[in-house]
Amino acid sequence: MTIHSHMKEEHLRELMVRGLGGDQAAYAAFLKELSTHLRAFFRRRLVRLPDEVEDLVQETLLAVHNQRHTYERDQPLTAWVHAIARYKLIDMLRRRANHEALNDPLDDEPGVLAHSDTEAVDAQRDVARLLEQLPDRHRLPILYVKLNGLSVAEAAHATGMSESAIKIGVHRGFKALAALIRSGK
Amino acid sequence: MRTDDLIAMLAAGASRVEPGASSRRLRRALVWGMPCAALLMAVFLGVRPDLREAVLLPMFWLKLLFPVSVAALSFALAQRLSRPGVRMGRLPGALGSIFIALWLFGAAALGLAAPSERGEMLLGESWNSCPFNIALLSLPLFATAMWAMKGLAPTRLSMAGAAAGLLAGAAGAAVYALHCPEMQAPFLGIWYVAGMLIPTAAGALAGPKLLRW
Numbered sequence: 556m557t558i559h560s561h562m563k564e565e566h567l568r569e570l571m572v573r574g575l576g577g578d579q580a581a582y583a584a585f586l587k588e589l590s591t592h593l594r595a596f597f598r599r600r601l602v603r604l605p606d607e608v609e610d611l612v613q614e615t616l617l618a619v620h621n622q623r624h625t626y627e628r629d630q631p632l633t634a635w636v637h638a639i640a641r642y643k644l645i646d647m648l649r650r651r652a653n654h655e656a657l658n659d660p661l662d663d664e665p666g667v668l669a670h671s672d673t674e675a676v677d678a679q680r681d682v683a684r685l686l687e688q689l690p691d692r693h694r695l696p697i698l699y700v701k702l703n704g705l706s707v708a709e710a711a712h713a714t715g716m717s718e719s720a721i722k723i724g725v726h727r728g729f730k731a732l733a734a735l736i737r738s739g740k
Numbered sequence: 741m742r743t744d745d746l747i748a749m750l751a752a753g754a755s756r757v758e759p760g761a762s763s764r765r766l767r768r769a770l771v772w773g774m775p776c777a778a779l780l781m782a783v784f785l786g787v788r789p790d791l792r793e794a795v796l797l798p799m800f801w802l803k804l805l806f807p808v809s810v811a812a813l814s815f816a817l818a819q820r821l822s823r824p825g826v827r828m829g830r831l832p833g834a835l836g837s838i839f840i841a842l843w844l845f846g847a848a849a850l851g852l853a854a855p856s857e858r859g860e861m862l863l864g865e866s867w868n869s870c871p872f873n874i875a876l877l878s879l880p881l882f883a884t885a886m887w888a889m890k891g892l893a894p895t896r897l898s899m900a901g902a903a904a905g906l907l908a909g910a911a912g913a914a915v916y917a918l919h920c921p922e923m924q925a926p927f928l929g930i931w932y933v934a935g936m937l938i939p940t941a942a943g944a945l946a947g948p949k950l951l952r953w
Contacts, residue, residue: 575757583751590743613746620750622893622953624761625823634825642824642895646952701745726752733753 560633568632575623586616589636596640607647615643617736685735693728696721762822762892766815766907769888773881773908777915781877785919799923804914806928809838810936811910818885818907821900822892828899835906839933846929864922867931873919874935878905878912882939886950894951901947902940909936 567588574582593615597608618639626635686694699710700721711718758764781787794800817831850858864870885904894900913932922928 574751574754575759577754577756579751579754582754583747586747586750587744590747609743613741613743616743616746616750618893618953620754622824624757625893627762627823628759630823630826635823636825638824638895639893642893702741729749729752732749736750737753 564631564633571623571626571632572628575626575628586620589619590616592636593640597644600644604651607651611643611647614647615640618643621736685732688735689728689731692716692720693724693731696724697728697732700725762819765888765891766819766822766885769881769884770815770911773884774911774915776880777877777912778918780880781915781919784876785873785916787918788921790921791918794923797923799925800917802925803917803920803923803928806838806842807910807913807917807932807936810835811907811914813838814903814906814910818889818900818903821896821903822889822894824893824895842925842933843929846924846926849925858926861924861926862930864924864927864931866920866922867927870916870920870922870927870931871935871938874909874913874916874932875938876912877915878908878936878939881911882908882943886943886946890951890953893953894947897947897951898944899947900951901943901945903943904947905939905941905943906936908943909939912936912939 567585570581570585570588574585590612593612594608597611597615598605601607601611619636622639626632686697689697695714696710696716699705699713700707705713707718707721710716710721714721716724788794813831813835817828817835820826820828820831850861853861882905885908886901889900889904913936916932916935922931
């Protein structure tokens with residue numbers, strides 16, 4: 556291990572351990588840094604499937620989050636994360652292989668090509684389905700502010716809710732979504 | 741959804757996590773699975789009637805020591821295989837050496853015995869039911885261990901399933917030893933091992949389907 560990656564490991568591990576202790580800010584910082592490493596990791600391995608990268612980053616972040624009870628504080632974090640990322644990568648490739656064996660991938664569906672380059676950072680899988688389970692007062696603020704990028708004022712105008720109701724809706728909606736994810740959807 | 745929003749959402753719901761989850765879950769599997777196996781044994785097979793005399797014999801304890809030590813090591817192995825990025829280390833070798841030690845012991849016993857006794861030492865009275873009874877008694881623990889593992893994060897699914905199966909098989913064999921009247925090492929080396937390998941193979945086959953996450 557080089558000195559550089561050793562320091563990175565120590566730094567990430569400290570954030571993760573604080574996160575496991577209930578420090579949400581440290582945990583968010585951990586996930587944020589981790590996502591950049593994951594993106595690079597998957598991008599190197601999915602040169603031909605660039606559109607899968609961001610979905611896989613998100614799936615792996617979800618897996619890291621849901622399985623974080625399997626990380627023990629004395630274990631090298633890099634090995635733990637790497638094993639999860641590899642598992643999710645292989646899982647995705649296997650699913651794709653099965654899917655393509657059943658369906659001709661370029662069947663006469665124009666959508667396949669039409670959507671190829673729109674915003675690589677937007678992954679729709681799963682999250683849209685989770686969002687549908689929320690009540691409107693949580694769902695709409697997240698939809699407008701976080702997904703469509705409206706300002707709080709614009710979202711308030713569009714929904715007829717007050718600005719503070721929008722802010723509270725986003726906050727509580729996130730918590731409710733997190734609870735849905737924790738309970739396994 | 742943007743990745744940053746996903747992160748904000750995940751972090752917002754992150755509560756404290758207690759350490760030691762994998763060993764806790766697997767221990768809980770044992771706590772539920774073992775009494776069920778003992779109950780199955782007591783109801784369908786019955787404790788051996790001469791248990792009081794048998795506990796005075798060293799062979800009785802050896803017969804228990806073998807499956808118990810396999811169960812202990814496969815418990816540790818199952819724990820490691822339930823956590824991403826943890827190596828198996830020396831456990832497979834240690835497990836292998838328990839079997840080899842039993843086989844050497846059995847071979848020595850056979851070698852020292854009169855040729856006319858050897859058939860009896862190998863087959864005993866119950867060779868044709870022993871492996872299946874062990875497999876039967878392993879069922880409750882097989883179910884609970886698989887359930888425990890499913891809540892963790894195995895990344896090598898066949899291996900993990902096999903370790904859970906071996907744990908169930910070895911624990912089943914330990915319970916079965918309280919019923920079984922056989923007292924010969926060669927018998928253990930063949931039929932007990934066969935009984936443990938049934939759930940092990942089942943676990944290896946079922947792992948990739950049952951343990952996905």
